[in-house]
Amino acid sequence: MGFLHQRRTLAPYLLLAPGMxxxxxxxxxxxGFLVYQSxxxxxxxxxxxxxxAWGNYWDAIKGYRGEFERSFEYAGLATVIALAVxxxxxxxxxxxxxxxxxxxxxxxxxxxxxxxxxxxxxWETILSxxxxxxxxxxxxxxxxxxxxxLATGTAVVAGITYNFLPFMALPxxxxxxxxxxxxVEAAEDLYANKWIAFLRVTFPLSLPGVxxxxxxxxxxxxxxxxxxxxxxxxxxxxxxxxxxxxxxxLIDYPAAAAMSFILMAIILAMILxxxxxxxxxxxxx
Amino acid sequence: xxxxxxxxxxxxFLRRAAVSGSVLSVPGLLAACGGGGPAPxxxxxxxxQLAKTLHFSNWTxxxxxxxxxxxxxxxxxxxxGVTVDYTEDINDNASFxxxxxxxxxxxxxxxxxxxxxxxxxxxxxxxxxxxxxxxxDKSVIPNISNLIPQQRHPSWDPNRDYSLPWQSGFxxxxxNANLTEPVTSMGELLGSKKLRGKVGLLTEFSDTLCLxxxxxxxxxxxxxxxxxxxAITTIEKAVHSGQIxxxxxxxxxxxxxxxxxxxxxxxxxxxxxxxxxxxxxxxxQPDTGGDIWTDNMLxxxxxxxxxxxxxxxxxxxxxxxxxxEDYVNYVCPVLGAKAILLKKDPAxxxxxxxxxxxxxxxxAHTIDPEALNNEKYQTTxxxxxxx
Numbered sequence: 001m002g003f004l005h006q007r008r009t010l011a012p013y014l015l016l017a018p019g020m021x022x023x024x025x026x027x028x029x030x031x032g033f034l035v036y037q038s039x040x041x042x043x044x045x046x047x048x049x050x051x052x053a054w055g056n057y058w059d060a061i062k063g064y065r066g067e068f069e070r071s072f073e074y075a076g077l078a079t080v081i082a083l084a085v086x087x088x089x090x091x092x093x094x095x096x097x098x099x100x101x102x103x104x105x106x107x108x109x110x111x112x113x114x115x116x117x118x119x120x121x122x123w124e125t126i127l128s129x130x131x132x133x134x135x136x137x138x139x140x141x142x143x144x145x146x147x148x149x150l151a152t153g154t155a156v157v158a159g160i161t162y163n164f165l166p167f168m169a170l171p172x173x174x175x176x177x178x179x180x181x182x183x184v185e186a187a188e189d190l191y192a193n194k195w196i197a198f199l200r201v202t203f204p205l206s207l208p209g210v211x212x213x214x215x216x217x218x219x220x221x222x223x224x225x226x227x228x229x230x231x232x233x234x235x236x237x238x239x240x241x242x243x244x245x246x247x248x249x250l251i252d253y254p255a256a257a258a259m260s261f262i263l264m265a266i267i268l269a270m271i272l273x274x275x276x277x278x279x280x281x282x283x284x285x
Numbered sequence: 286x287x288x289x290x291x292x293x294x295x296x297x298f299l300r301r302a303a304v305s306g307s308v309l310s311v312p313g314l315l316a317a318c319g320g321g322g323p324a325p326x327x328x329x330x331x332x333x334q335l336a337k338t339l340h341f342s343n344w345t346x347x348x349x350x351x352x353x354x355x356x357x358x359x360x361x362x363x364x365x366g367v368t369v370d371y372t373e374d375i376n377d378n379a380s381f382x383x384x385x386x387x388x389x390x391x392x393x394x395x396x397x398x399x400x401x402x403x404x405x406x407x408x409x410x411x412x413x414x415x416x417x418x419x420x421x422d423k424s425v426i427p428n429i430s431n432l433i434p435q436q437r438h439p440s441w442d443p444n445r446d447y448s449l450p451w452q453s454g455f456x457x458x459x460x461n462a463n464l465t466e467p468v469t470s471m472g473e474l475l476g477s478k479k480l481r482g483k484v485g486l487l488t489e490f491s492d493t494l495c496l497x498x499x500x501x502x503x504x505x506x507x508x509x510x511x512x513x514x515x516a517i518t519t520i521e522k523a524v525h526s527g528q529i530x531x532x533x534x535x536x537x538x539x540x541x542x543x544x545x546x547x548x549x550x551x552x553x554x555x556x557x558x559x560x561x562x563x564x565x566x567x568x569x570q571p572d573t574g575g576d577i578w579t580d581n582m583l584x585x586x587x588x589x590x591x592x593x594x595x596x597x598x599x600x601x602x603x604x605x606x607x608x609x610e611d612y613v614n615y616v617c618p619v620l621g622a623k624a625i626l627l628k629k630d631p632a633x634x635x636x637x638x639x640x641x642x643x644x645x646x647x648x649a650h651t652i653d654p655e656a657l658n659n660e661k662y663q664t665t666x667x668x669x670x671x672x
Contacts, residue, residue, distance in 0.1 A: 043660055044386075045411070045658070045660075063668070125543075128543055128544070128545055129483075129544055129545050130543065130544040130545075148482060150545060151482070151530045151531055151545075232531075233482075233529070233530055233531055234524045234529055234531060234532060234669075234670065235524065235525070235527075237671055241671045242668075242671055244671070245667045245670075245671035246667070247383075248379065248380050248383050249379040249380070249383075249667050249671075250379075250663060250664060250667050251379075251382075251383050251386065252664070
């Protein structure tokens with residue numbers, strides 16, 4: 001009896017173990033190493049040593065404030081645009097998709113069958129100065145004559161939005177699809193017009209999807225560097241570009257580690273504020 | 286100049302590789318054969334001492350090619366019975382160094398017998414200083430006498446104990462003649478309003494620094510804080526005015542060909558290759574001088590020095606060098622290759638970007654090696670191009 005009881009209390013932990021182990025080995029250990037590295041000083045010629053070099057953090061903030069700010073600006077813009085674009089699409093698929101639902105979802109995911117890099121390179125070609133898109137935009141005077149789209153901040157934000165759109169659309173779809181339509185009908189029976197019914201019933205019920213989608217978009221977008229590298233110019237670089245150059249070009253591991261850690265800390269702080277504002281229960285529905 | 290489809294594919298390939306970081310791994314196993322002493326040329330005992338496989342890491346499309354084969358490597362295999370495992374996994378010096386550094390710093394083999402790195406980056410001299418490269422086995426490289434005299438005593442390896450040049454090249458200005466008049470000065474490149482937002486500079490520290498310093502009237506072979514800062518200011522001004530579209534690696538070539546760039550700093554060999562299919566692409570050293578650099582073959586620790594040296598001797602035969610040159614179109618370091626090409630492919634032999642005149646060599650600057658190892662300069666530079 002005692003043995004059975006023991007087994008029952010152990011079961012949840014045993015179920016948790018693989019996940020926890022995975023997190024410990026592939027997240028906590030590298031994270032600890034990152035912190036350790038971020039407090040080292042030295043250089044590639046003479047090697048790095050641990051010296052509690054808190055100055056790395058200060059240098060990162062002082063030297064690269066612009067890039068940090070730009071990263072959050074671009075990621076924020078991309079998240080808002082992705083939400084604005086995805087919501088109607090997800091709504092339409094969930095409520096009007098009918099038997100085409102799966103096919104329509106496939107269309108949203110389809111670009112993901114091509115690797116991230118190739119997709120972004122394709123945008124480089126699409127937005128090229130002598131390409132169709134820029135010619136069209138010039139003809140309708142959205143782009144001044146002789147102007148360009150590629151190598152601007154606009155192109156970077158557009159690239160990020162495009163690349164992370166499915167991360168926004170899919171959670172939105174899932175939470176919209178689960179909504180019991182009789183609730184909306186009930187609202188309309190109680191004299192709510194369609195717009196009010198949406199605002200008071202549908203939208204609040206879809207909030208878990210909005211929260212999940214914005215987080216899934218914003219977090220990777222803030223650390224992205226490929227879009228800025230391929231679609232941007234030297235004046236549109238994000239913090240990811242700086243971290244990449246510190247790690248791979250300068251082999252300045254401490255500075256890169258400090259920046260990565262700061263980026264992570266800021267994102268974490270923003271999520272906490274966000275979660276408090278919308279309520280954590282929205283994350284889980 | 287017969288295989289033009291491959292030429293155009295080079296730039297496409299380069300740009301893909303440039304962004305992917307081109308991680309093509311080389312099998313980690315080294316042939317067990319130890320590097321040996323001198324051996325009598327051509328006898329069967331020589332063959333016995335050679336490794337079964339030579340692992341050669343090089344830059345993309347930097348060797349002769351026919352279909353999927355590299356004829357020069359096939360000839361090497363036929364003659365010595367050594368298979369060459371040829372990998373094009375070097376795309377820029379810094380990234381490649383950061384890839385092999387962890388192995389070398391732990392005293393482990395990188396799985397490579399020959400690597401190719403550029404002398405206008407800090408890495409060849411760093412590899413020598415740190416003792417991370419093997420000495421050449423010169424007893425099996427009699428062809429070392431074919432090395433052009435200008436290349437025999439570089440400051441970082443004065444007696445060529447550790448390195449031999451693979452190819453050299455010039456850095457200058459390339460422009461798209463469909464879109465602009467010739468752009469022949471750095472002043473135009475950095476300041477002309479007609480080119481605004483359509484100009485590329487190179488991410489390689491020494492290429493851009495050399496040309497800008499020469500334009501400022503400073504000496505790139507002797508860099509001081511003052512002249513360095515002046516060059517950085519010049520570049521910063523161009524970046525902030527919106528003149529510079531982006532800093533490029535190999536990927537500038539397709540941007541220049543498709544018109545996104547009107548003019549850009551460019552490497553001579555790329556433009557020679559692209560010119561075959563894009564006759565509107567032009568290249569010239571700026572009026573204040575370009576720069577010249579050399580890619581060097583090196584044997585990283587753990588590599589088979591004997592087999593690698595035999596291979597180096599092989600590619601320093603004028604006939605083999607000529608075959609490689611006929612495809613690669615950079616500057617050939619091997620005496621005698623020109624004479625062979627004059628008969629085989631006179632257009633290549635007479636091209637001064639491949640076999641430069643003395644005047645061209647004189648006009649080309651080289652970077653101060655001290656500056657390459659100056660941490661402060663490197664950091665300032667990386668901040669400028671990535672932030």
